[in-house]
Amino acid sequence: MTAALGPSPLITGDAHLSVDQARAAIAAALVPVTGDETVALHQALGRVLAEPVISPINVPAHDNSAMDGYAFASTDLPPVGGEVKLQVVATLHAGAVPDFQVPSGTCVRIMTGAVMPAGLDTVVPQELCRAENRDGHVVVTLSAGVVQPGENRRHAGEDLARGKPAVPAGRLLRPAELGLIASLGIGTVTVRRRLRVALFSTGNELRDLGQPLDPGCIYDSNRHTLTGALSRLGVEVLDLGLVRDDPDALAATLERAIAEADVVLTSGGVSVGDADHTRALLARLGRVDFWKVAMRPGRPFAFGPLTAPDGQPLRWLFALPGNPVASLVTFYAFVREALLQLGGADAQPLPTLRVRCETAIRKRPGRTEFQRGIVARAADGGWSVRLTGAQGAGILRSMSEANALVVLGHEQASVAAGETVEVWLFDGLV
Ligand SMILES: Nc1nc2c(c(=O)[nH]1)N[C@H]1C(S)=C(S)[C@@H](COP(=O)(O)OP(=O)(O)OC[C@H]3O[C@@H](n4cnc5c(N)ncnc54)[C@H](O)[C@@H]3O)O[C@H]1N2
Numbered sequence: 001m002t003a004a005l006g007p008s009p010l011i012t013g014d015a016h017l018s019v020d021q022a023r024a025a026i027a028a029a030l031v032p033v034t035g036d037e038t039v040a041l042h043q044a045l046g047r048v049l050a051e052p053v054i055s056p057i058n059v060p061a062h063d064n065s066a067m068d069g070y071a072f073a074s075t076d077l078p079p080v081g082g083e084v085k086l087q088v089v090a091t092l093h094a095g096a097v098p099d100f101q102v103p104s105g106t107c108v109r110i111m112t113g114a115v116m117p118a119g120l121d122t123v124v125p126q127e128l129c130r131a132e133n134r135d136g137h138v139v140v141t142l143s144a145g146v147v148q149p150g151e152n153r154r155h156a157g158e159d160l161a162r163g164k165p166a167v168p169a170g171r172l173l174r175p176a177e178l179g180l181i182a183s184l185g186i187g188t189v190t191v192r193r194r195l196r197v198a199l200f201s202t203g204n205e206l207r208d209l210g211q212p213l214d215p216g217c218i219y220d221s222n223r224h225t226l227t228g229a230l231s232r233l234g235v236e237v238l239d240l241g242l243v244r245d246d247p248d249a250l251a252a253t254l255e256r257a258i259a260e261a262d263v264v265l266t267s268g269g270v271s272v273g274d275a276d277h278t279r280a281l282l283a284r285l286g287r288v289d290f291w292k293v294a295m296r297p298g299r300p301f302a303f304g305p306l307t308a309p310d311g312q313p314l315r316w317l318f319a320l321p322g323n324p325v326a327s328l329v330t331f332y333a334f335v336r337e338a339l340l341q342l343g344g345a346d347a348q349p350l351p352t353l354r355v356r357c358e359t360a361i362r363k364r365p366g367r368t369e370f371q372r373g374i375v376a377r378a379a380d381g382g383w384s385v386r387l388t389g390a391q392g393a394g395i396l397r398s399m400s401e402a403n404a405l406v407v408l409g410h411e412q413a414s415v416a417a418g419e420t421v422e423v424w425l426f427d428g429l430v
């Protein structure tokens, strides 16, 4: 049985969509792929957790000291304005288990992480008290007010309590989650299987790296840009290379992509001039819609389900415009979050800020514009953005210089220098 294409939730035909409508239509259509696998924790960075991790233990397991210093009972704290002398009766290093009682009026030397002896609840850091040797004993003099009752004691289970969820399903595992799971003694995790994305570039003018650059030709940069963007998402990339603008070559490559991958990502050949033979082919292979999105760059874009081999779930096609900047901008605007959604991850939009714009930008309402900018700290300590220069859809250099996209919304008109604008950080701040 062939996976059925139900009624399309998408806007069909040559719809003109806003960026928000396009994003919403994609999110509504996608069905996350299924399949889990168990991996060693040290191989789980960037994977999506399939089942919640429940803490099997208390972390920390025991009350312990947060400081190198002296542990004592808060009932021995000096009165206001006074002092107390406590004799040191034992020394505790991390890893030792105190199996003795500490008499009232005495204290123990304790190191950070060492288990607190029964009955003691407060630790004074060593730099806040005075320790001296008197008649073969160490005596600590503690003044009133340097430490409050209960201070510098870490409680058992304060990080995680036994039986409580530690990391929810759907979480993309980052270094902090790997450490948290390790702190529970858990060495393997069940994660969603990796998405498989087939990627190819289309265009007779494209040449592969290492090939001679024939007259009129250019090197294929999109496949390398998109391989990088995909790799950051932790998906498996099936590189299907360059495909000529030829219906048979395109059909053969698409059929292979559909057979082997969950998602097909292409660039080039979606605008009015090129798309006719592609449309006929895609009408045979699935229900892909060609959109004109009210945005710049990145107006032409195609998206939709493709029929999978017998019994398999649908495949999803994202066909990006060929212009190199348009291709990466549409990846960030439409594909990145869609792939995370297909892979079962929680929503992870690019970090968005509102910052002061140093550059005046001319714009008319009626489309969303993405301009390349550098977000940096201004002299007054606030964050601001300045544009990276020429903004043509083919000028990849200005994308490479940028760390953010200035996103001027559908209804936004021109921006004066000094006004606040929204930015999407796509690469951190350096
Ligand atoms: N009459 C119209 N012409 C165009 C329209 C339109 O609405 N009406 N839209 C323009 C916009 S916006 C874009 S973007 C492009 C999109 O075109 P395609 O997706 O069909 O892409 P191509 O024509 O194949 O290529 C456009 C441009 O990008 C270069 N390119 C393509 N692939 C790569 C690659 N892998 N690496 C580097 N550079 C690539 C290609 O050589 C072209 O210069 O259409 C406009 N035209």
Ligand code: MOO
Binding pocket: 295, 296, 297, 298, 299, 300, 321, 323, 325, 326, 393, 394
């Ligand atoms: O997508 Mo096109 O790059 O706006 O020129």
Ligand SMILES: [Mg+2]
Binding pocket: 268, 269, 270, 271, 273, 274, 322
């Ligand atoms: Mg074209």
